[in-house]
Amino acid sequence: MTLLGLDFPPISHVTRWPDIFFDGTPFAINKTVLIYFASVLITLGFFFYAARRRELVPRGVQNMAESSIDFVREGIILQTIGPDGMGYLPLLTTMFFFIFFINIFEILPFIQFPGNARIAVPMFLAILVWFMFNIVGIARQGFGHYIKSSVVPPDVPKPILPLLVFIEFISVFLVRPFSLAIRLFANMLAGHLILVTFAILSSAIFGAAVYFRIGAAFPFALLVALTAFEILVSALQAFIFTILTGVYIGLSMHPEH
Amino acid sequence: MHDFLLAAQQAGELAKGLTAIGRGIVYGGAAIGPGIGIGLVVGNAITAMARQPESAGTVRTTMFLGIAFTEALALFGFVLAFIISG
Numbered sequence: 387m388t389l390l391g392l393d394f395p396p397i398s399h400v401t402r403w404p405d406i407f408f409d410g411t412p413f414a415i416n417k418t419v420l421i422y423f424a425s426v427l428i429t430l431g432f433f434f435y436a437a438r439r440r441e442l443v444p445r446g447v448q449n450m451a452e453s454s455i456d457f458v459r460e461g462i463i464l465q466t467i468g469p470d471g472m473g474y475l476p477l478l479t480t481m482f483f484f485i486f487f488i489n490i491f492e493i494l495p496f497i498q499f500p501g502n503a504r505i506a507v508p509m510f511l512a513i514l515v516w517f518m519f520n521i522v523g524i525a526r527q528g529f530g531h532y533i534k535s536s537v538v539p540p541d542v543p544k545p546i547l548p549l550l551v552f553i554e555f556i557s558v559f560l561v562r563p564f565s566l567a568i569r570l571f572a573n574m575l576a577g578h579l580i581l582v583t584f585a586i587l588s589s590a591i592f593g594a595a596v597y598f599r600i601g602a603a604f605p606f607a608l609l610v611a612l613t614a615f616e617i618l619v620s621a622l623q624a625f626i627f628t629i630l631t632g633v634y635i636g637l638s639m640h641p642e643h
Numbered sequence: 644m645h646d647f648l649l650a651a652q653q654a655g656e657l658a659k660g661l662t663a664i665g666r667g668i669v670y671g672g673a674a675i676g677p678g679i680g681i682g683l684v685v686g687n688a689i690t691a692m693a694r695q696p697e698s699a700g701t702v703r704t705t706m707f708l709g710i711a712f713t714e715a716l717a718l719f720g721f722v723l724a725f726i727i728s729g
Contacts, residue, residue: 397725461704465701465704565715565718565719568715568718568719568722569711569714569715569718571722572718572721572722573718575721576718576721622707625707626707626708626711629704629707629708630708630711633708
């Protein structure tokens with residue numbers, strides 16, 4: 387796509403990477419998959435390294451790990467599920483860090499691709515969360531009562547009840563996982579595209595005639611600012627995904643009466 | 644024959660242009676509501692924080708939740724704009 391003389395790459399060009407290993411097989415591995423593997427290893431390594439030599443007064447990595455677990459406990463579980471949701475602490479902590487590490491590759495020099503800009507992992511995690519809150523709800527309340535408490539809102543007049551049940555059913559069982567996946571995916575894709583746009587803009591202006599080069603300072607300054615903004619977005623999207631998981635599990639455990 | 648080919652080419656160009664316009668309208672339309680909604684959410688959260696600074700933590704968490712629910716609609720439009728193909 388050419389825009390104002392700029393050669394902007396098509397969308398598939400900035401999100402689809404050539405296969406590196408096992409080329410042509412269904413198990414082909416490209417940069418995105420390597421980012422996923424790296425994130426799993428970093429998440430595991432971070433917590434195992436922190437727990438290697440436990441001290442009473444934490445220092446260094448152990449301190450970071452403990453304060454992050456504390457953040458998930460205070461900021462996510464106690465706010466959404468309540469004190470009886472502590473069993474979900476390992477799940478939510480690893481989920482937060484897995485998503486965050488995948489996202490943060492967006493601004494890491496020479497890699498600069500958020501793995502979540504492909505929908506695979508967001509979709510898988512959303513399906514996981516869907517099974518999770520349904521199973522928790524059925525186990526806690528029983529099948530009939532769980533369906534009733536999720537699709538029948540309390541205190542509504544009889545005539546509009548069927549319409550509301552229909553809307554609630556769609557919003558609880560279809561829109562929830564869909565929006566969970568799309569939110570993470572689209573946020574990271576949009577951030578990646580914005581960074582690509584401004585990088586191309588600055589490099590094109592810098593490559594133009596000599597007296598135009600000073601103009602490249604403006605898109606470049608914006609590029610730096612947006613890169614800083616994307617750090618915030620990476621952490622925020624991981625936080626929002628985790629806290630919404632907490633909210634959904636909390637709603638399954640304690641239905642509104 | 645030549646005229647026919649020219650017309651076909653022009654139709655292709657027209658479809659391309661209309662697709663581009665459609666994408667713009669889809670994303671632009673999808674961004675209106677959530678833009679107003681996020682403004683309301685954040686504005687009211689700031690009012691609440693200013694009135695009761697001690698509850699700022701709880702309000703901030705709830706604010707992010709509200710933003711997340713509101714902006715989902717804009718993101719649907721964003722994804723739909725890419726799905727539309729001419």
